[in-house]
Amino acid sequence: MAQIIAGNWKMNGTAAGLGAYAAALRAxxxxxxxxxxxxxxxxxxxxxxxxxxxxxxGAQDCHAGESGAHTGDVSAVxxxxxxxxxxxxxxxxxxxxxxxxxxxxxxxxxxxxAAGLVPIVCxxxxxxxxxxxxxxxVVRTQLTHSLxxxxxxxxAYEPIWAIGTGRxxxxxxxxxxxxxxxxxxxxxxxxxxxxxxxxxxxxVKPGNAAALLGLPEVGGALVGGASLNAADFLxxxxxxxxx
Ligand code: PGA
Numbered sequence: 001m002a003q004i005i006a007g008n009w010k011m012n013g014t015a016a017g018l019g020a021y022a023a024a025l026r027a028x029x030x031x032x033x034x035x036x037x038x039x040x041x042x043x044x045x046x047x048x049x050x051x052x053x054x055x056x057x058g059a060q061d062c063h064a065g066e067s068g069a070h071t072g073d074v075s076a077v078x079x080x081x082x083x084x085x086x087x088x089x090x091x092x093x094x095x096x097x098x099x100x101x102x103x104x105x106x107x108x109x110x111x112x113x114a115a116g117l118v119p120i121v122c123x124x125x126x127x128x129x130x131x132x133x134x135x136x137x138v139v140r141t142q143l144t145h146s147l148x149x150x151x152x153x154x155x156a157y158e159p160i161w162a163i164g165t166g167r168x169x170x171x172x173x174x175x176x177x178x179x180x181x182x183x184x185x186x187x188x189x190x191x192x193x194x195x196x197x198x199x200x201x202x203x204v205k206p207g208n209a210a211a212l213l214g215l216p217e218v219g220g221a222l223v224g225g226a227s228l229n230a231a232d233f234l235x236x237x238x239x240x241x242x243x
Contacts, residue, residue, distance in 0.1 A: 003213060003240035004154065004197055004220035006035040006120060007227025008060060008088055013038045015045060022049035024230035030054065032220060032240035035086050035120075036227070040074055047083030058086025058120065061094055064107030066115075076108075076115035087112045088222070090146050091122045092160045102145030110148045119153035120199065120222065121146055123181070127161035130169075135159070136180045143184050151189065154197045156222040157181060162202025164225060171215055174200055178217035206235035213240045 013021075018038075025034065026049075037058040038046055047057045063073035079087060089112060090105035105121065112119040123142040125135040139157065157177055162168050169177070178198050185193035200212050201222030212218060220240065226232040 001195075001197070001219070002242070003032040003218075004035060004199060005032045005233070005237040005240060006058065006086065006088070006154075006156075006199065006220065006222050007037060007233050008091070008201075008222055008224050009036070009038045009042075009228060010060070010093070010224060011039060012228055013042055015042060018042060018045050018049060021230050022046060025050065025055055025234065026053055028234045028237075032237045034233075034237055036233075037086065037088055043079070043084055044082045056085040057083060058088060058118075059084050060088045060091065062087050062089070062108055062112055062115075062117070064104070064111045066111070076111045076117050080115045080117055084117060086118045086120055086154075088120045088122065088156075090142070092124055092158060092163065102142055105146040106148050109146065109153070110150055113148075113150050113152060119151070120156050121151075121153060122156045122158050122201070122222070124158040124160050124163075124202070127159075130159065130161070136177065139177065139181060140184050143181065144188065147188065152192060152196075154199055154219075155181060155185070156199040156201045158201035158222060160202075164203070166203050168203050168208060168212065171211060174212060174218065175215045178215065182217050204236060206232050206239065209236040209239035 034055045059079045062076040089108045094100045109119045123139045125138045129138045197219030199220045199222045204221045204223045
């Protein structure tokens with residue numbers, strides 16, 4: 001299965017820059033499956049600019065409900081209607097900035113799956129939790145509580161201390177965590193858990209992508225900062241093993 005390289009623009013990007021970014025992606029030879037997740041207002045424009053390609057667009061959050069009195073929120077149904085195929089859920093920045101609990105993430109994942117979106121559910125430990133030897137337990141708990149029975153989609157393992165810091169776990173630590181996540185997914189979802197792609201995220205760059213993407217049970221990457229530059233994003237995708 002081709003690896004999936006997803007770009008998380010976070011609160012970055014402009015409408016003015018969209019055309020050049022999309023053109024660079026369109027011109028690149030196909031490698032991994034690409035997903036680009038810009039801020040909400042840029043989704044329709046990016047979907048239009050990438051129409052006719054295999055490159056998908058995704059959102060960075062959705063509400064658990066279909067519609068209603070939720071000022072400032074966006075439903076999965078609307079995201080699907082305007083051309084999103086994916087949605088990042090439970091990112092550590094949302095868990096921290098907006099107090100999103102595992103239960104809240106669970107509701108959002110349900111809504112995303114029901115709307116036909118592919119959720120990219122983020123899990124990961126703090127540095128203190130890793131130092132205390134609790135990283136795998138923390139991630140297992142996040143998986144158990146954040147994933148509803150109806151889950152189908154992707155997992156992104158993102159150690160919080162590796163996000164935006166230029167630091168990454170050792171290859172052995174990434175491999176061990178991905179193996180633990182695989183085991184937990186198989187236990188929770190006997191029918192589908194063996195096939196759920198597990199992305200690695202946290203300071204993935206062109207220079208470390210080949211090593212990270214070559215590790216066992218790493219099915220792709222969730223890329224923040226380096227996805228803002230089309231050339232860097234494409235260099236990361238080009239480092240993915242082809243099959
Ligand atoms: P980073 O962010 O690549 O800038 O570390 C990753 C993420 O938060 O998804």
